[in-house]
Structure formats: C-alpha cells, structure tokens
Amino acid sequence: xxxxxxxxxxxxxxxxxxxxxxxxxxxxxxxxxxxxxxxxxxxxxxxxxxxxxxxxxxxxxxxxxxxxxxxxxxxxxxxxxxxxxxxxxxxxxxxxxxxxxxxxxxxxxxxxxxxxxxxxxxxxxxxxxxxxxxxxxxxxxxxxxxxxxxxxxxxxxxxxxxxxxxxxxxxxxxxxxxxxxxxxxxxxxxxxxxxxxxxxx
Numbered sequence: 001x002x003x004x005x006x007x008x009x010x011x012x013x014x015x016x017x018x019x020x021x022x023x024x025x026x027x028x029x030x031x032x033x034x035x036x037x038x039x040x041x042x043x044x045x046x047x048x049x050x051x052x053x054x055x056x057x058x059x060x061x062x063x064x065x066x067x068x069x070x071x072x073x074x075x076x077x078x079x080x081x082x083x084x085x086x087x088x089x090x091x092x093x094x095x096x097x098x099x100x101x102x103x104x105x106x107x108x109x110x111x112x113x114x115x116x117x118x119x120x121x122x123x124x125x126x127x128x129x130x131x132x133x134x135x136x137x138x139x140x141x142x143x144x145x146x147x148x149x150x151x152x153x154x155x156x157x158x159x160x161x162x163x164x165x166x167x168x169x170x171x172x173x174x175x176x177x178x179x180x181x182x183x184x185x186x187x188x189x190x191x192x193x194x195x196x197x198x199x200x201x
C-alpha cells in the first residue's frame with residue numbers, strides 16, 4: 001500500500017518491513033529494464049538522465065521520521081557519455097537545484113531565474129527550503145531552522161542531533177540570525193515574484 005504491482009509480478013519479490021518495499025523492488029527492476037533498453041537506443045549517449053522522487057515515503061529508520069527526513073529523497077544525475085560524473089555527495093541540495101545544475105553542465109549562458117544552485121559550484125553551505133504544516137524549514141550547513149508565524153519556532157544542529165530532540169534556539173545566535181534572514185528573504189522574494197508573475201524572469 002498504496003502502490004500496486006502488476007499481477008504477473010505478484011510473489012516475485014521478497015517481503016520487507018514496510019508495505020512499499022515490494023513495489024520498491026518492482027521499481028528497481030523496472031528501472032533496470034528501462035536502462036537495458038535505453039542503452040541500445042541511438043539517443044542514449046546524448047541524454048542526461050535525472051532520477052528523483054516527488055516526495056518521500058513511509059519511514060522505517062527514525063532519522064527519516066523527522067522534519068528533515070520527511071523530505072529526504074535521492075537526486076541522481078547520470079550521463080552515460082561522461083565518465084567523470086561518478087560519485088556520491090551528501091551536500092544539502094533540493095529539487096530546485098536540478099535546473100541550474102543541468103544548465104551549468106550544458107554551459108548555458110543566458111539569464112534565468114532560479115531559487116536553486118548549481119550543485120557543482122563553489123558556494124559553501126548550499127541550503128534547502130521545505131514547507132509543511134504551516135512551517136517553513138531551512139537546512140544549511142549542520143543546522144535546520146523552523147519558521148512559523150513570523151518567528152523562529154525551532155533551531156537544531158541536525159548533524160549532532162539527527163532526531164531533532166534538542167531545540168538550541170538562541171544558543172548560536174549568529175548562525176540562527178543568518179538563517180532567519182535567509183528564510184525571510186526567500187519567502188519575500190518568492191511571494192513577490194509569484195504575485196507579480198515574475199518567476200521566469
């Protein structure tokens with residue numbers, strides 16, 4: 001639940017700890033078959049593949065049950081024609097970073113508006129913004145700040161406190177104030193551009 005696999009595959013996959021583990025195995029198999037077929041196509045080596053999820057799912061591990069873990073999804077960028085594009089990086093990124101990353105990778109030099117970053121650029125401490133239950137959340141460096149009703153309601157060092165049990169609001173004022181300014185600017189800029197139909201340019 002809530003995903004159904006085709007009947008011909010019922011009983012083909014092993015049970016997991018959560019209901020979606022069977023459709024997850026089906027998805028892995030489907031992706032494998034897709035790439036086996038795609039790799040034989042003439043366009044394959046001229047294609048950049050981006051794989052991600054539009055949302056997370058039920059969690060088994062506690063770290064994925066937090067307000068950060070609830071938004072944790074992989075982003076995979078694959079170019080079969082680029083052997084340098086190999087590796088794993090755990091820097092903070094968000095789906096808004098996909099467009100500027102791909103445009104930079106393609107050496108696109110025209111102006112555009114983006115709230116994301118090229119994940120390969122040299123800017124330290126990329127950030128991610130989420131919104132859930134009337135609360136904005138910004139993740140930057142080792143910290144997460146939660147903002148609701150025009151005030152900070154939570155501030156955590158998620159590297160030291162991955163389950164977000166210890167609200168340290170006020171204990172690192174410089175970092176907290178910097179992140180509060182950033183989330184306010186983000187909200188203001190997004191709302192202004194949305195109201196004035198300027199999200200594209």
